[in-house]
Amino acid sequence: MVEPSQRREAVKALTDFGLSERSACRLVGIDRSTHRYSPVPAKDGELRSLVKELANKYRRFGYRRLHLKVLKAGVCANHKAVQRVYQEEGLQVRRRRRRKIKYIRQPMTASTAANEVWSMDFVWDRTVKGHPLKFLVVLDDFTKELLILEPATSMGSLEVIRLLEDAFLWHGKPTTIRSDNGAEFTSTRFITWTHEQNINHFLIQPGRPMQNGMVESLNGKIRDEFLNENWFLTLDDARKQAEQFKKDYNTDREHSSLGRLTPAEFKAKIEQTLSRQVG
Numbered sequence: 512m513v514e515p516s517q518r519r520e521a522v523k524a525l526t527d528f529g530l531s532e533r534s535a536c537r538l539v540g541i542d543r544s545t546h547r548y549s550p551v552p553a554k555d556g557e558l559r560s561l562v563k564e565l566a567n568k569y570r571r572f573g574y575r576r577l578h579l580k581v582l583k584a585g586v587c588a589n590h591k592a593v594q595r596v597y598q599e600e601g602l603q604v605r606r607r608r609r610r611k612i613k614y615i616r617q618p619m620t621a622s623t624a625a626n627e628v629w630s631m632d633f634v635w636d637r638t639v640k641g642h643p644l645k646f647l648v649v650l651d652d653f654t655k656e657l658l659i660l661e662p663a664t665s666m667g668s669l670e671v672i673r674l675l676e677d678a679f680l681w682h683g684k685p686t687t688i689r690s691d692n693g694a695e696f697t698s699t700r701f702i703t704w705t706h707e708q709n710i711n712h713f714l715i716q717p718g719r720p721m722q723n724g725m726v727e728s729l730n731g732k733i734r735d736e737f738l739n740e741n742w743f744l745t746l747d748d749a750r751k752q753a754e755q756f757k758k759d760y761n762t763d764r765e766h767s768s769l770g771r772l773t774p775a776e777f778k779a780k781i782e783q784t785l786s787r788q789v790g
Contacts, residue, residue, distance in 0.1 A: 522546050558588050559596050566602040571736045573597075573604055579765050622653035625778060628713075629658065629685040630726035633666075633693065634733055638743045646753065647674060648733065651682070652689075652725045654781070655766050656774040658682055660733070660757045662749040668694075668701040687711040689723055732760075 518541040525535035536543050558581065565580045566572070572580075574597040578590040597603070622628045631649040638644060645666050649659035658678050663670065675688075688705065690696040692714055705712040715722035737756045743749040762775045769777040 519546050555592065555596060558586055558592060559600070561586055562593055562596045563600055563602070566597070570740060571604055576765065579771055625651055625654050625781065626683045626685045628652040628687045628689055630689045630723055632691060632723060632726045632730060634730045634738070636738045636743065638745060638749065644743060644746070644749050647671060648726055648730060649678065650726050650729050654774050654778045655769060656778060657729065657757050657760045660753045662746060662753055664746060666695065668698040671695050672701065672704050684708065685710060687713055689713045689715065691715055691720070691723060692717050
């Protein structure tokens, strides 16, 4: 089958030879309107290049999160246009499927203020040489701010206390800390410290991770967007990358539960609202 582009070239050759356009089109078997058609450049060129650039940078973001980034970049486009480009360019995020465990869900009391409840847990990984990495993860349940993401080859209760006290200097002291029943959180040293700090330490029931659902959800995001996307050469390298991820998570990652604001933007909004009420 002869392509339209080839027919146009044949018409052009005949007209160059001296034949009229009407006669040349009749001989080749193509409408004059088709011969005269000039392709219109795609109107979404800027949007397409921006979406591809953002998808390359935020590899685990879907089109809805990329749409927020497009709007922040100053490009006016609705989510359907971003979705179309996202699908045409084959940028869909490949889902990492895992076996789901069925369990009875237990509701958690929602936090109503910053520093009301901090949730903490550990997530594990390894360096390229196979050395274990144990990351302490601490989250403010209300602002969704990632307060601590600190790796170590091993970490006991004394190191956990040191990291929490450092976080107190930057963010203030929480009313409650929620954790599982790991040895780091149930040692005599740690329990004594929480009493001395006048902090309510809520231990979830053994085998009930859903009671610490906030940080469990965050662990999944850390695994998907950080640990599975990076190599760690050494402990220092892991520490530098973790600090950068924590910064990006708090200042550059919008949350639907926060009204599509980043944790830093949400926290600043809350502080501004409180200052107005006091004033």
